[in-house]
Amino acid sequence: MTSLSLALAHSLPEVTLALGALSLLMLGVFFAKDGRDWIISELAIVVLGLAFLQLFLGIGPKVVVWDGAFVDDTYGRFMKGLALIGSLVTLILSMDYMRREKIDQFEFPVLVLLATLGMLMLISAQNLMALYLGLELMSLALYVIAAFHRDNVRASEAGLKYFALGALSSGMMLYGASLLYGFAGTVSFEGLAAAIKGHATVGVVFGLVFVLAGLAFKMSVVPFHMWTPDVYEGAPTPVTAFFASAAKMAAVAITVRIIMTAFPGVTAQWQQIIIFIAILSMALGSFAAIGQTNIKRLMAYSSIGHMGFALVGLAAGTQQGVQGVLVYMAIYLVMTLGTFAGILSMRVGDTYVEKISDLSGLARTNGPMAFFLAAMMLSLAGIPPLAGFFAKWYVFNAAIQANLYPLAVIGVLSSVVACFYYLRIVKVMYFDEAAAKFARPSMAVSAVLMFASLLIVFFAFWPAPLDAAAAAAAKSLF
C-alpha cells in the first residue's frame, strides 16, 4: 500500500467524520427548511456510529502515519471509542431538547461532528502541532455550541467566557510548546523524549508546565477550573453533557499520552504537578459542590472532583495507573451520560427545570426515574457494589502500588465528603415533599437513563471485558 492509502486506512474514523460533517453541512444548507434540523441529527448519529464501528477494524498495537503526526494504537482506539459514545449519546439526548427550546438548527449536529473529529485527532496526536490543531478544532466547535442558544443571555455569557479563557489557555500551551521545540528541535513526542534523556533543564520544565496548564484547562481541573460552573450552568443541557463526557475523554487521553510518550524521563517533574492538581481538584470538587442548588452547577463541581480522582491514577505513572485512568474514564462516561439523561428528564410542562429542589419527592411521582437517578448518584459517590466504586478502587490501588499513600488517603477522604451532596439528592428524591410532577420525557432520554443505570448496577458482575480492553490499551502506551 502506498503511504497515503495506508495513512487514510489508519485514520478511517477521522476521514469518515470529516467527510460526514462536510456532506451534512451541504445537505443542511441546501435542503433543511428554514435552517431547521430536518434529519441531520439522525444522519450525524449514523456517521458517528459508523466511525465507532470502524475503530474495530484497527489492527496492530501501534502504527504511526501522516509523517509522524498521527498514531493509531490500541490506547487511542479505546479513548476514541469513549469519545464517540459520548458524542453519539449527546446527539440522541439533544434532539428533543433542541426542538422544544426552538434551537434545533442543522448546524448543531455538524458542529458536534467537527468537535468529535477534533477530539479524535487530539487523542491520536503524536506531535505538538497535531495536538494543537486537534485541540483548536475541538475547542472552537465547543465555544460555538456553548453559546448555541444565542437569545439566552446565560448561554451567550457561557460561550463568551469559555472562549476568552480558552483562548488564554491555548496561548499558554503554545508558549510551552515553543519552549519545548526550542529545546529539543523537534515537535514529535518521541523526539522530545529522546532529546530530554532524563535531564530536566529549565526550558523543558517551563515548557512542560505551560503545556500541562493548557491541557488542565481543557480537563477543567483546579486551578484552571474557574470557567466550569458558569459554562456548565449557562450552556444548553445537552451541550453540558457533551462537555462533561466526550470533551473530557479527549483532554484526559492526550494528557496521559503526552506525559507517557514525551516526558517519561522527567517523572519527578510532572508527577508533582499532577499530584498537586489532583489533590486540589478532589478537594474543591468535594467541598464547593456542597452549597449548590442548581444540579448542572453541582455536576460541574462533581466533574472537577472526578477529574482529580482520574489523575490519581496518572500520578502513579505506571501501566497499572494508566489502566486505572482508562477504567475510570469509561465508568465516568456512563455515569455522566446517565445523570444528564436524568437532568434532561426534568421538565415541568414545557420548561426544563434545573433546581435540586425540583426533584423533591420524585420517588412518589416517578418511581423508576428516582431509582435510576439514585443509582447514578450512589455510583458517582463511589458506593459499592456500583461501578463508581470500582473506578475509584482501580486508581487508588494504582496509587498505593506506586507508594503514593498520602495521595490515596486524601482521595478517599474527599470522596467521603463528596458522598454528602450525592446522598442529599437521593434524600431529596425519596424523603421530601413531592414537587410538581415532571412531564413524560422522550423515549430516547428514558432509554439512555435506564441503559446507563443498568450498566452501572450490573458492572460488578461482569467487569472482565472493560478490564481487559483497558489493560490492552494501557499496554500499547508503554
Place this chain on the structure above:
Amino acid sequence: MSVAAAFFYLFSAIMIASAFMVIAARNPVHSVLFLILAFVNASGLFLLLGAEFVAMILVVVYVGAVAVLFLFVVMMLDVDFAELRQGFLQYLPLGSMIGIVVAIELVLVMVGWTQADAAIAPAGATVQAGVTNTEALGLVLYTKYVYLFQASGLVLLTAMIGAIVLTLRHKPDVKRQVIADQNARTRAGAIELKKAPSRAGV
C-alpha cells in the same frame, strides 16, 4: 558596521518604539496605526533573515487584513477608551508586580537555557541553493504536512460555521431581489386596468 546591521538596528528600534506607542497612545486609532508600523518593521527584520515569504505574508495578512479590521472595529464601536483607562492607576501596582515576576522567570529561562544536541543540527540547516522560501514551503506543505494542512482547513471551516450560526438572523420581512421572479412576471400579474369614468373622481 555593515548595511545589514544598520538596517537591523533601524528596524528593531522603530519596532520597539512603535510597540510601546501601541499601548501608550491616547487615541485608539493611533494605537492601531502604530501596530501596523510595528508589523511592517517586523517584516523588515524577516527580510534581513532571508525569510522573504514570511515577511510578505506578515504584511499581506497582518497589515492588509487583521490590522485594517482592527481599525474598522475601533472606528465603528463606540467604546469610551478614557473610561476604560480609569482603573489603570488602581491596577498598576498589582499589574507591574505580575509583570516583574514574569520578567524574572523569563530571565531565568534565558540564563538556564540549554539545547538538546538534537536541536543544534536543524537550526544550522540551510535551504538548498536555487530553491526559494515559497518553493521550499510548497514542497512540504501538501506532502509532508498534508494532514496538518487539512486539519487547519477544518479549523477555519468550523470558525466560519460558528460565526454564521451565532450572528446570522433570517428576517422573513426583508425584500430581496430575485431575478427569476422578476423575469417570470407576466402582464396579467403586473398590470391592472381600471376604467376611470370621466368627471367622477376616484
